[in-house]
Amino acid sequence: MTQHYDTLRAVIWQDNQLYLIDQRKLPQEHQLISLDNAQDTAKAIHDMVVRGAPAIGITAAYGVVLAARAAYQQSPDNWMVTIAKDMEILANSRPTAVNLCWALQRMQALFSQITGNPESVLLAAAQKIQAEDIAANYFMGELGAGFLPEKSCVLTHCNTGSLATGGYGTALGVIRNGYAGGKITHVYADETRPWLQGARLTAWELVQDNIPVTLIVEGAAATLMRQGNISWVIVGADRITANGDVANKIGTYSLAVLARYHGVKFMVVAPSSTLDAQLSDGSQIVIESRSQAEVLMMNGQAIAATGAQAWNPVFDVTPAELIDVIVTEKGAVEKPTTEKMQKLFIA
Structure with a gap:
């Protein structure tokens, strides 16, 4: 199937280097930064140069390639030991995104099979992870769009597109597919404070692909739903537990509660690498908190009274009972429960 509205790549391997779109600069500036070592790659992940669970995992996989290159140059006969420090640095860059650890574990599992210089083997593995992710997104886009009624208006939160x-x-893959197929007529995007991923990134992506988008502040979502303008809320996920609870960008839980009250359907779209069978429910998810300054300041300027404090959890947990369908490349689970999710894990 030919994919439409698909023009962007945020993670690029070219000329033996890793390149990332610096998402902190969007939408004012479309800038690529180059990375040639694991430490800078981990810093780019932590500092939100790249964000979104799948993109973080893919970036980390390429970080392993850079780490292996350095380790082999330093100690050709003992690179598997030398690389350990860089692996730990990469693992600690963003703790909530399960894709990060998943990608690192997948890369590390190859170490014992490698003889000689590991770079080519690990590069092929990282490129395969990215290619598999794109193929999975195409499949999820079509599967998720199948749940949408004709002439839908949808609401999305944070950024779940090519940049993520x-x-x-x-989630934006579903939206891209739905728009290409004529099912979606308009997209509403939350601003997504404090990093404004909806305003800076999602709106920018959709504008690049000529998909009509209207930006709203989070506080406007309830009124928008009450007016009957939204058929579905479609979001991504950073971690999904065994019972179908979902950790995603802060504000997702609010949308799920609002959607249920207003009779709006709620869809979560995420690759199976986001599933964490080790956690029985969302209460076990460790929620990352970030600096108060991200809430108290914007573009280096204070926006709050001096002396005020801020609480800045990056994610929240949406209970499974508020979710109408979880879409993965392994299939869709409607009204998720532990029993239904178990079948997906086995698949």
């Missing part, structure tokens, strides 16, 4: 994945997107 290997390409095409998870």
